[in-house]
Amino acid sequence: MGKSDSKTEQTPQFESWGRYPQFHADVVPLHWATDFPLKPPPGTPQLPVGLGRSYGDVCLLENGLLLQTAGMDRLLHFDPATGMLRCEAGVSLQQILDFAVPRGFFLPVTPGTKYVTVGGAIANDIHGKNHHVAGTFGRHVLRFELVRSDGTRFVCSPIENPEWFAATIGGMGLTGLMTWAEIHLRPIVSRRIDYRGDKFHGIDEFFALSHAASSEYSVAWIDCVSTGRNFARGIFMQGDHSETPGPLTRSKEPKLTFPFDLPAFALNRFSMAAFNSLYFHKQLGQQKVGPVDYEPFFYPLDAVQHWNRMYGKHGLVQFQNVLPLESGREGMLEILRAITKSGLASFLAVIKFFGDVPSVGTMSFPVPGVMLALDFPIRRHVTFELVDRLARITLEHGGRMYSAKDARMTAAQFQAFYPQWRDFARYVDPGFDSAFWQRVTGRRPLDG
Amino acid sequence: MADQPAVAAPRRVLALGATSAIAEATLRLLAEQHAAFFLVGRNTQRLAAVRNDLLTRGATAATTFTADLDNTAAHPAMLAHAATALGGIDLAFLAHGVLGDQSEAEKNYAAAEAILRTNFLSAVSLVTWLASYFESERRGAIAVISSVAGDRGRKSNYVYGASKGGLDIFLDGVRNRIDRAGVHVLTIKPGFVATPMTAHLPKNALFAEPARVAKHIVRAIEKRKDVAYVPPFWALIMLVVRNIPRRIFKKMNM
Numbered sequence: 001m002g003k004s005d006s007k008t009e010q011t012p013q014f015e016s017w018g019r020y021p022q023f024h025a026d027v028v029p030l031h032w033a034t035d036f037p038l039k040p041p042p043g044t045p046q047l048p049v050g051l052g053r054s055y056g057d058v059c060l061l062e063n064g065l066l067l068q069t070a071g072m073d074r075l076l077h078f079d080p081a082t083g084m085l086r087c088e089a090g091v092s093l094q095q096i097l098d099f100a101v102p103r104g105f106f107l108p109v110t111p112g113t114k115y116v117t118v119g120g121a122i123a124n125d126i127h128g129k130n131h132h133v134a135g136t137f138g139r140h141v142l143r144f145e146l147v148r149s150d151g152t153r154f155v156c157s158p159i160e161n162p163e164w165f166a167a168t169i170g171g172m173g174l175t176g177l178m179t180w181a182e183i184h185l186r187p188i189v190s191r192r193i194d195y196r197g198d199k200f201h202g203i204d205e206f207f208a209l210s211h212a213a214s215s216e217y218s219v220a221w222i223d224c225v226s227t228g229r230n231f232a233r234g235i236f237m238q239g240d241h242s243e244t245p246g247p248l249t250r251s252k253e254p255k256l257t258f259p260f261d262l263p264a265f266a267l268n269r270f271s272m273a274a275f276n277s278l279y280f281h282k283q284l285g286q287q288k289v290g291p292v293d294y295e296p297f298f299y300p301l302d303a304v305q306h307w308n309r310m311y312g313k314h315g316l317v318q319f320q321n322v323l324p325l326e327s328g329r330e331g332m333l334e335i336l337r338a339i340t341k342s343g344l345a346s347f348l349a350v351i352k353f354f355g356d357v358p359s360v361g362t363m364s365f366p367v368p369g370v371m372l373a374l375d376f377p378i379r380r381h382v383t384f385e386l387v388d389r390l391a392r393i394t395l396e397h398g399g400r401m402y403s404a405k406d407a408r409m410t411a412a413q414f415q416a417f418y419p420q421w422r423d424f425a426r427y428v429d430p431g432f433d434s435a436f437w438q439r440v441t442g443r444r445p446l447d448g
Numbered sequence: 449m450a451d452q453p454a455v456a457a458p459r460r461v462l463a464l465g466a467t468s469a470i471a472e473a474t475l476r477l478l479a480e481q482h483a484a485f486f487l488v489g490r491n492t493q494r495l496a497a498v499r500n501d502l503l504t505r506g507a508t509a510a511t512t513f514t515a516d517l518d519n520t521a522a523h524p525a526m527l528a529h530a531a532t533a534l535g536g537i538d539l540a541f542l543a544h545g546v547l548g549d550q551s552e553a554e555k556n557y558a559a560a561e562a563i564l565r566t567n568f569l570s571a572v573s574l575v576t577w578l579a580s581y582f583e584s585e586r587r588g589a590i591a592v593i594s595s596v597a598g599d600r601g602r603k604s605n606y607v608y609g610a611s612k613g614g615l616d617i618f619l620d621g622v623r624n625r626i627d628r629a630g631v632h633v634l635t636i637k638p639g640f641v642a643t644p645m646t647a648h649l650p651k652n653a654l655f656a657e658p659a660r661v662a663k664h665i666v667r668a669i670e671k672r673k674d675v676a677y678v679p680p681f682w683a684l685i686m687l688v689v690r691n692i693p694r695r696i697f698k699k700m701n702m
Contacts, residue, residue: 032497074497074500075501075505076501
């Protein structure tokens with residue numbers, strides 16, 4: 001990018017969650033399905049964005065129009081007999097939960113934040129703690145409407161225009177603007193989750209707990225800072241929706257907001273070691289069992305608005321990969337050693353097994369294997385060198401990285417992770433583009 | 449449904465300008481309380497989207513009616529249609545309006561007149577008919593979206609401000625006339641709200657989301673308030689603004 005830090009530089013209006021990289025684009029709020037297509041000046045690229053919770057540049061665009069869909073937030077139909085909800089693409093998962101939980105329904109798949117739109121959930125074909133049984137979000141999408149920049153509108157489903165259905169699920173918003181979608185909600189009888197947490201020491205214990213787990217939801221927090229005897233310790237967390245009828249109330253609004261950018265020096269090897277130790281020892285015994293509310297179980301970080309400010313004004317990069325089962329153990333060990341050695345990791349690190357439910361999308365991230373996701377504060381070269389190294393290890397072990405979290409893959413790496421990208425490219429709307437897509441198709445160089 | 453409240457009869461709501469962002473957010477809250485709606489707006493497709501949303505959220509009925517409210521001659525027939533479709537009206541909610549282009553209105557009287565026609569004259573027509581209807585029913589409520597801009601003329605938007613200020617005085621008079629008949633007249637004065645109407649303005653900490661404004665509006669209807677600044681902190685701001693001496697105010701840039 002080669003941007004200067006001078007004060008005359010235009011302030012970016014729209015940041016991704018990682019706040020890196022930064023690009024300036026004009027934001028066009030869309031409020032109605034008929035607000036699109038626009039008539040932008042020729043050569044002006046467009047990109048739909050939801051709530052900007054993807055971490056890197058998949059929701060960013062330089063010198064183009066960001067079509068902000070959050071104003072398209074109408075619920076269009078709900079059938080309590082089947083759980084089918086039709087809604088506009090800008091409806092957030094939070095809005096769906098506020099609507100559905102009091103009616104005894106829940107999202108079929110949810111990521112670690114409820115502040116994403118349905119359009120964003122489909123465009124990134126998100127996954128959750130139940131991937132091993134439910135697959136990705138796209139598995140629970142019945143139909144949606146796609147509008148191309150030339151004004152063509154069509155309905156996509158596994159039956160109607162199935163090739164567009166597959167390209168758009170996980171298609172990073174590049175195939176056109178989604179105006180509405182139909183998704184299947186699942187019934188629940190209580191807000192409560194029957195929870196069980198088990199401590200583990202080392203990756204083999206994590207593998208053993210994963211294989212023995214029988215719950216719908218499972219994920220593990222893993223310490224990526226500690227070395228020696230505490231290397232790769234963690235807590236394996238699992239849960240199921242309670243089958244005992246209980247409260248079905250609407251959640252309260254979060255009250256806490258991270259008030260300012262934390263200075264860069266605040267997150268360092270010592271504070272992070274302390275955080276990780278605290279988190280590990282917060283659970284006193286080897287095992288903890290009991291009912292918990294779904295909010296802290298699924299969305300612990302949503303309790304603090306703008307928690308990304310904790311990483312300071314330089315932001316963060318997230319690394320998320322999946323390695324196939326055959327090479328998963330060796331590959332993850334190599335990755336964990338590289339991370340602990342660097343001392344750069346934060347305490348937000350999770351590891352999980354993906355199941356073998358096939359993803360619907362051509363470009364969907366999940367494949368069977370072991371998945372790791374963690375944040376690094378940006379310390380320029382040091383952080384970038386580490387993440388670039390982790391990408392190389394991922395490639396060597398036959399894995400892949402997740403576009404929704406990425407800011408650093410090279411075009412060659414992306415094309416090796418997703419050899420189907422050329423098939424997908426045929427479905428990209430000629431009027432659409434993204435900073436990510438420019439990077440991974442070799443049209444924009446990486447900085448740093 | 450799990451926690452359905454024990455309401456007597458669903459409230460019958462006539463919404464004028466039902467596709468405005470503040471109206472939509474307010475109607476969603478009323479839909480959750482199982483109201484029935486007669487929705488009036490200019491755009492048929494948008495009305496259909498709002499209707500579907502309200503029905504999904506719990507509305508017991510929703511009829512749409514496409515009309516340009518500037519056409520005051522069509523008001524009596526439209527209101528008759530609403531009263532018939534709903535089987536009577538409990539709440540009339542006037543939410544239509546335009547911000548207009550102040551600089552254009554300074555140069556061109558037709559532009560100023562258009563703002564006054566939509567924000568003031570059409571509301572005067574609607575409230576005139578509605579006040580008589582509710583007065584004869586000896587019940588009901590009229591809630592009208594005005595603006596803090598109606599509290600004092602400022603160079604940046606005094607035509608819009610005059611349309612809302614005139615509306616405030618008109619509503620004061622109507623309230624004085626029909627309060628004794630048991631009819632509630634609510635003047636709603638929003639401050640800055642993040643809506644399509646203000647999409648072009650740079651945002652600051654004073655801007656409120658429509659959902660937050662809507663909660664205060666519903667509360668003001670329930671509490672039968674006369675005037676409601678929404679969010680309420682605007683009452684304090686406007687108290688200060690109204691009391692700046694004119695000889696100072698005329699020199700200020702606002």
